[in-house]
Amino acid sequence: MSIAIRELRRRFGQFLPVLVAMTLLVVLLVVLGAFLDGLSRSQTGVLRAQGDRVLVLSDDADLAPSRSRLPDGTVEALAQVDGVEEVGRLSTVATTASVDGDVQDVVLVGYDLATDTLPEPPTSGEAVVDAKLADLVDVEEGDTLAVGPDARELTVTTFVGDVSAGSPTIWVAADDWLELADTVNPTERATTQAAVVSGDATPDELAGTGDGLAAATVDDVIAADDVVTQQSSTFQGIIGVTFVVTLLVVALFFVLLTIERVRLYAVLKAIGARTRDLVAGLAAQAVAVAALAVVLGIGLGIGLTLLVPPDLPLVIVPARLAVLAVATVVVAVLGALGTLRRILRIDPADAIG
């Protein structure tokens, strides 16, 4: 194996083409992963802000909070279930907000419970605002937003990050939301959409509180989101294809390298190398090249995401990078091992004559 590493160090130029190709593929993987996570996060901020609580929805909503309408009295009933610590309302409606005439699509959220992400609900006439809105329009704490068709004025008390729901979110107290939502859609009486429950009660226990209720964890509700699922599967598919291309690039490179080295391998076999010694050497070279490509690719990929406009939903998630790094190295080793059959066929007797 150390012979293979010496070759890598002393004939680095030979490995440069595959290093460049793999680095570019890693950059692509990093950017695709950033889009996948960015799109997912930008859609699900309202739900993720609820932490590890359970959501209770109307059964006919198929776990889509925006389609849910809780029957009256549900929140009070849930509060009586054993193991329930807190129950709060959570509702959303899409509308617009303007700042100094600059109109933006927003999602108005009504809530009762503070979380690790969210402060206590603001008082009437005030709003907690998604920091994403500040990226799009010139708004600061203390400024006034005109929300909805009636241009209801809300004063910004604070900004919170990572709570977007496709559009930036504006968070008001649940009672205020009911009043504002009626102005957004005057033809339908605004109704609380979901209840957020903390404590030890299971989703099944909570769903059994009343007829026509369903309950699920935040993760399950996110997983049931059609938009998130479609985006995720699309990007996962592209990422998968990129890994296949990486595998083919590495395999092709090492096949060509092996063809070039037939004589050398015959000599090494003749003087006592086992096939597994040669394969281990190739695998070591593949791991070293892949590791370098991962470092360069992640560095360049992160640099690239910093250059894109802020309205593009790109998020670098360390866990995603770790998975990409390990998968790239594994794929490189598998690609290198594609030459195993060729190496097995090399006859040591070819070293003589």
Add this chain to the structure above:
Amino acid sequence: MPALTIDKARKEFPSGEQTIVAVDDVDLSVDDGEFLVLEGPSGSGKTTLLTLAGALATPTSGSIRLGDVELGDLEGNERSAVRRDRIGFVFQSVNLIPFLSATENLLAVRQLGGGRVDRDARDRAEQLLEELGLGGRGDNVPDELSGGQRQRVAIGRALMNDPDLLLVDEPTSALDSELGRQVVELLRDEVDRRGVAAIMVTHDERVTDLGDRIVKMVDGALVES
């Protein structure tokens, strides 16, 4: 016991509907410290016999024993181990590893099969290069050495694991007559000094006198000179 005993060894190759007999029931033995010269025209089977003796190929029939080890009985990894530990090869086209220095080419033999390069191995490599007149060239890669120097590094590599049998294929083919004779004299000295059995295949009649015994091969069969 001879270092190498070849008993009725035969090697056939299929060629279309015909069968080519490259080695035809050859009997041969080489003792420790004996330097045997194998000569003959092209296509006479010399190289094939060398591959059989070097555990690089198996005979169609017959027996080849290295000391008391029957080479035909060995499996793949066992054959690799025998080639690594008990046989030294000097190839016609030298075949050094191009990206390793002279010293590293010798040490590579130790590394194959998972062996470690320790202080003793380094000392032995340096000593061999010194004996072969390459004391100051250990750090040079093959491209930085002359043809004769490369051939001497190849001899050092063949001797690195202190083999029982040295197999040398046309060592003078790429060298001028003076340098070629020097290389074979060096081989002769190493055989004497180490008591290793050696078979040298050559066309070069100018060096055959350095062997203890000359065996001619014609049409796959041996003709003792």
